[in-house]
Amino acid sequence: MNAALLPTRGVLFRWAHVLPVTDATPRVTLGEGDTPLVRAERLAARCGLDELWFKLESCNPTGSFKDRGMVVAVAKALEAGARAVLCASTGNTSASAAAYAARCGLACYVLVPEGKVAAGKLAQAVAFGARIVEVRGNFDEALAAARAVTERHGIALVNSVNPHRIEGQKTAAFEICETLGDAPDILAIPVGNAGNITAYWRGFVECRERGYASRCPRMFGFQAAGAAPIVLGRPVENPTTIATAIRIGNPASWQGAIRARDESGGLIEAVTDDQILAAYRLLAREEGIFVEPASAACVAGLLALGEAGRLRGGRAVAVLTGNGLKDPDTPRAVYQADVVRAPATLEGVERALGLRG
Numbered sequence: 001m002n003a004a005l006l007p008t009r010g011v012l013f014r015w016a017h018v019l020p021v022t023d024a025t026p027r028v029t030l031g032e033g034d035t036p037l038v039r040a041e042r043l044a045a046r047c048g049l050d051e052l053w054f055k056l057e058s059c060n061p062t063g064s065f066k067d068r069g070m071v072v073a074v075a076k077a078l079e080a081g082a083r084a085v086l087c088a089s090t091g092n093t094s095a096s097a098a099a100y101a102a103r104c105g106l107a108c109y110v111l112v113p114e115g116k117v118a119a120g121k122l123a124q125a126v127a128f129g130a131r132i133v134e135v136r137g138n139f140d141e142a143l144a145a146a147r148a149v150t151e152r153h154g155i156a157l158v159n160s161v162n163p164h165r166i167e168g169q170k171t172a173a174f175e176i177c178e179t180l181g182d183a184p185d186i187l188a189i190p191v192g193n194a195g196n197i198t199a200y201w202r203g204f205v206e207c208r209e210r211g212y213a214s215r216c217p218r219m220f221g222f223q224a225a226g227a228a229p230i231v232l233g234r235p236v237e238n239p240t241t242i243a244t245a246i247r248i249g250n251p252a253s254w255q256g257a258i259r260a261r262d263e264s265g266g267l268i269e270a271v272t273d274d275q276i277l278a279a280y281r282l283l284a285r286e287e288g289i290f291v292e293p294a295s296a297a298c299v300a301g302l303l304a305l306g307e308a309g310r311l312r313g314g315r316a317v318a319v320l321t322g323n324g325l326k327d328p329d330t331p332r333a334v335y336q337a338d339v340v341r342a343p344a345t346l347e348g349v350e351r352a353l354g355l356r357g
């Protein structure tokens, strides 16, 4: 093939040298990774920061950070001869698994908590042809069932308990160090099952070891107040939050999150649904960035720390994990839409916009 036509994007192309891939690993890609790092225009000062940057993981092929790890997990499953993949999910993992499975001709089974998955995410799993099992239970119960089923049958489990997921997701830390020329002072991230904070921490530590960064950031994780087991120090049996992506009461990578926090001198704190929605609104209305509620949790956390006078300058990166389009119902539920009806005429539109005297 013409060299110019070979993929230059994709986690398995750009980052093979830091991933557990071999010559036998299929180089799967949907163009994941290389997501934009954009500077906040207005929110930095409100947070008490000199610089705030957003890592737009919403720009991945299925609209969330999951694609970075899923491409590695699915490629390794193919390499091992798997015919099917399975995951439990609050929605984004299932969308990503379904996409990469479709791409690679694998069957895909997803276990989701009934009635608690945002509409766009389910639409993705349907479009990609996954078999969807709506379980009567929450994510934690679905994950336990997923582990039991995959242990018994020859199906690859592609939740973040699969180490290849963490490996793929760590590449976002490499990209941040590459773009900024070093690690930031603070990395702010929403925490659900805690795979992503674990992956970023591994990525930053490896960047320092390889000389891509001179230091590591402090890791600031944020859970929703109704689903904050790590903050409380005990599992939450019935987690609740508007941020359904992080509605998790017993995270699988709990210890990884604790290590990231403690080794980095960071913190893991809770934000309320009201704080999440306030940050969700500010991101959209002051920065032009539409995320799903879970992603806004880390910005809500930085705003709360800033308001409490706990941030004294420095450079922070906030990981915006999922696209707002995944959850079209939340804006309609929380905002009064600014809509007027008018005839399709010059006069009608002038009147509707108040441009006619």
Ligand code: F0G
Pocket: 064, 066, 088, 089, 090, 091, 092, 093, 094, 160, 190, 191, 192, 193, 194, 195, 196, 197, 245, 246, 292, 294, 295, 321, 322
């Ligand atoms: N943000 C979004 C948009 C997510 O979908 C998730 C997790 C997180 C943050 C938290 O990441 O679990 O690694 O701590 N979603 C999983 C799923 C649980 O099934 O899609 P985490």
